[in-house]
Amino acid sequence: MEYRYLPNSSCRVSTIGIGAGSLRESGPEEIRKIINSGMEHGINLIDTVMSDTSAAEPIAQALKGRRDEMIMQIHLGAVYPHETYSRTRSLSELQRGFEGELKKYGTDYADIGLIHYVDEVSDFEEILSGGIFDYALKLKDEGVIRHLGFSSHSAEVSRLFIETGEIDVFMFSLNAAYDFEPSEGKLILAKERAELYRACEKRGVGITVMKPYCGGQLLNAKTSPLYHRMSIPQCIRYALDSPVVISCLPGVRSLKDLEDVLGYYSASEEECDYSFIGSLPHRDINGICIYCGHCQPCPAGIDIASLNKYLDLAKSGDELARDHYMKLDKNAEDCTGCGVCEKNCPFHVDILERIQEACELFPPVTIGKP
Template identity: 45%
Template sequence: MEYRKLPHGDEQISVIGLGTSSMGESNEKEIIATIQEAMQAGVNYLDLASGHAKTFAAIGKAIQGQREKVYLQIHFGANYVTGEYGWTTDLKTIQESIQWQLKMLQTDYIDFGFIHCIDEMRDLEMIQQSGVIDYILGLKQQGIVKHIGLSSHTPEIVHKFLDMQIIDMVMFSINPAYDYHHGEYAFGKSDERMALYQRCEKEEVGISVMKAFSAGQLLDQEKSPFPQALTRIQCLQYALDKPAVVTVLPGVRNRQDLKEILDYTKATNQEKDYTIISTFEAVEHQGKCVYCKHCHPCPKGLDIALINKYYDLALLGDELAKDHYLHLEKKPVIVCNVDIANSVAHSMSIKCKE
């Protein structure tokens, strides 16, 4: 298992985490076995936006005695009073739900407290007016919440929270369909979504990825917006290659689903290669580097992905990125034939001069 450090913290987080939205479809014994098997495989990040109330007690039993080995992402706004998932912005209901979740999980602290599913300006206004943001900030001051996060599908909303400078992590939907404006939650154009990922990286706010398979559509040729189905491994790698992404949280129901997800940890570079999407007509090719490194190795030893990342961050005003670029061991050379150089460098976002 590979781990990535949370930018605003010391936590080393597994690149493959788990979503639990469908885990309640299994019985308690299977849920416990699935969580424990995942932890044995090195998974240490769990998202608790579950579809069913019974999932919480089962996970509490699964992590009993080893709570410190796992990071829990708990949602302020997910409500389970009916036994099934519900959404609320009412402060009193959220307070009661959080206390219930802590009790079921047999813990007294929250690693990542997420303001849940804010997709519209009206949602943001409601949680501000009801005091939800102040409530979670208060829990952080008390040490009950270690990090504050946000789950959203809307770039505009995420930017609003980034402006507040209160979040350490964003849960955002990233997959080839949404990034190229295909699907129910494909909010924002391709360049707007990439700009959001880049801003998160610049401001050192991590991203935990939801809906990496577009609710399974990308894995099914008949349902996919593309003419060819992608594999789980390709979708996971696609998300992990985006700026600021720390972990991807595919949903699993049982140990069989888990096994299919963990195949990623043994996959070859060829199995991870998703460059086939560049040939799909449904993809509006932007001519921009996405730092995937599938053009590597450069015969001259250039780190093309890193050069482009520094370039994009510098355009956003990141002075540190400029300095990092200047200290690279190898940089693009200046050539005399500008037209030829620029035609080659176009896909790299590098502008050559005489």
């Protein structure tokens, strides 16, 4: 295992962490095994945002008596009414939610406290003026949060946070598909992102990486915005080659996923090389679903991220996708067309159009009729 220090700190962080968002795809016993196995291999970082709370108790059980061995990223503003993910900007709801998260994991502090999912300048301004930022600073002063940050997909908003001078680390969506843009027939690092990374170096702010595989899109040539498959070691190496990146947190669904990502440390230099990117075409990621779950909660109870994932898998030829889709508690037929999901989506996906596509691709089975 390799480690990097949080800026201006003696805190050593494993360069690979565990993103808990997909752990719910395993049962409680396997979740405990994933956490224990990760820690045995030296992983000491976990991000706790998830689409529902089903994985929380097994995580807490795995960490019982070992809490000090794990650096926990806990988000301020990710709340779970009815055990399902939602985002809030109500200060009182945020406070109750954060206190509930600490209690859920049997701890009285967060190693890293992140103001959750801030992608709009107006949202940033509301956080600074509405008491949320002051509350986060108070928690840090009291030691309830050891390192303060935020999570975002926006380079612009990230720079605004960094310029406050109060940020230690933040969680950012970083991969080759997001970083590069076409220019005169070549791919170049987007100016806005280059400026953000320079600002991080100047201010001594670190990044923990979400979406290193672009929601799995980069691992499949058919879905990759680069029109070319990248391997897991290539995706991990790309993220860790940035001097401001502390750790990479891919979503882990199973022990196999954990083994795959830990394989990075035994991969050869050739297996990690991603220099081919410079000669590739590119398509804009905007409008492409990466199954991040920020579209939730759906008033109709649809797991929109899973619906989109099974839709894409079916379109790419996965014969099992329909079966997985049909096992969802709610599916496209239950959509009311309210559009709440599209307002929440950070990538401006036309979700209602995709739901209609799912209705057509997965027509309901009518039992007992010819």
